[in-house]
Amino acid sequence: MRLALVLALLATPALAGVEEVTQQHLRPGVAAFAEATEALAQAARADCTAEALRPAYDAAWTAWSPIADLRLGPTEPAALTIAYWPDQRGAGAKALRGLLASDAPALRDPAAFAEVSAAARGFPALDRLLGDPELSGYGTNSPTCTLVQTVTADMAAQGAALAEGWQAEAEALASAGEAGNARYLTEDEAFRALYTQILSALEFTADTRLGRPLGEPGRPRPTRAEFWRTGRPLPNALASAEAAVAVAQLLAEIPLPLTEAALDQVRHAAAAIDDPTFQNIEDPTARLKLEILQQRVRALLDIVEAEVGAPRGLQPGFNSRDGD
Known part of the structure; x- marks a missing residue:
């Protein structure tokens, strides 16, 4: 549940630190996440097994956590496909089971995989594939290995898109109140x-x-x-x-x-x-x-x-x- 907040602004000096947050936290944060997800995808291509992939998985979390709850601009929709939670109806588990039991294009094609349930992408998918004892014992030639590589490739694509898309949001924050800024008046x-x-x-x-x-x-x-x-x-x-x-x-x-x-x-x-x-x-x-x-x-x-x-x-x- 997101915080429903109505803020009443009194007559006080406004705006301090927006540029600092943007330049020192958000911009480097999305860039670090893009780098971490690319490293995760590379690690999965080299060795997709759960034990081998855990360090890169944890590093991706380390990069995501500082920006995970700052739902502004492209981070808002990205959070749903990178770290969808809570999945109260178990949609992610159902979608992953369906993929592993099929030979659908989404199993190996990141572009097709991008159309599956948000609950079966990103960190939710890897939490199950790497952490569930019934799934995590897969070998390098298994469908699960293929799916892990697809999930991580999709995450790398999302990380790159987020870093690129955040430039416009950063510019909007930095130019708040200027003529032509329709986002922050x-x-x-x-x-x-x-x-x-x-x-x-x-x-x-x-x-x-x-x-x-x-x-x-x-x-x-x-x-x-x-x-x-x-x-x-x-x-x-x-x-x-x-x-x-x-x-x-x-x-x-x-x-x-x-x-x-x-x-x-x-x-x-x-x-x-x-x-x-x-x-x-x-x-x-x-x-x-x-x-x-x-x-x-x-x-x-x-x-x-x-x-x-x-x-x-x-x-x-x-x-x-x-x-x-």
Whole structure:
């Protein structure tokens, strides 16, 4: 669920840090992801087996995480085909099974594969193909190997397209308020767009990345964790918080001691978690540790609102945390 946020702008000086976020975080971020996905595709062509591919897979996640929750411009649709989650109806698993049981062109042709379900592309596909014990034992001459190579080639194509497409969004952010800019009519709009993404990322992490596996009291749902088969739940949650604070610091252009202290608390809570996949949360102690991490992320969100938004007159209207 994305953060539904209405921001009322008061009469305060506007726009600080938009260019810094664009030049120091977003542009290098999409470029790094393009490089990482190309390296992943090359690694799959050299050795498609799950064990051999895991380092390149994790490196692609490292590159994706800083930009994953900044859904602006081409990143918005790209996030659906690169890291579709949650897949509540299991569409990805069904599509992958169908491909492996067939000789369809999409099995080996990246162009045809680009037409399959978003839930069966990108990281969701690799989480199953590399992490599911029933699928990950494939050999180099198997249909699964062919599919892994197709998935990674498709990811490389998406990474390259995202890097190219982001140039226009970067220019729109940098020229906010100038004549001819129909996307950001004022500098304030550009600032608010980035600020809203920070809050949205933190809320998504607390409520969905951590909330889904926690489930209800006495009824945890560990297999609802994000890409748990390949060990991504905890790294993704922590990376999201780290990225949100990095963007907040660039956007604010002033020291954020409270935000930095709150991020340290998130890191401390994350370090206390024994299983990064969250598959042990039926144990009360493990569940408590995950609940503490969730609380720390929510506290970080509140502090960002107070330390970054409030000084600029940005006040939240309604959002999903209100229950409206």
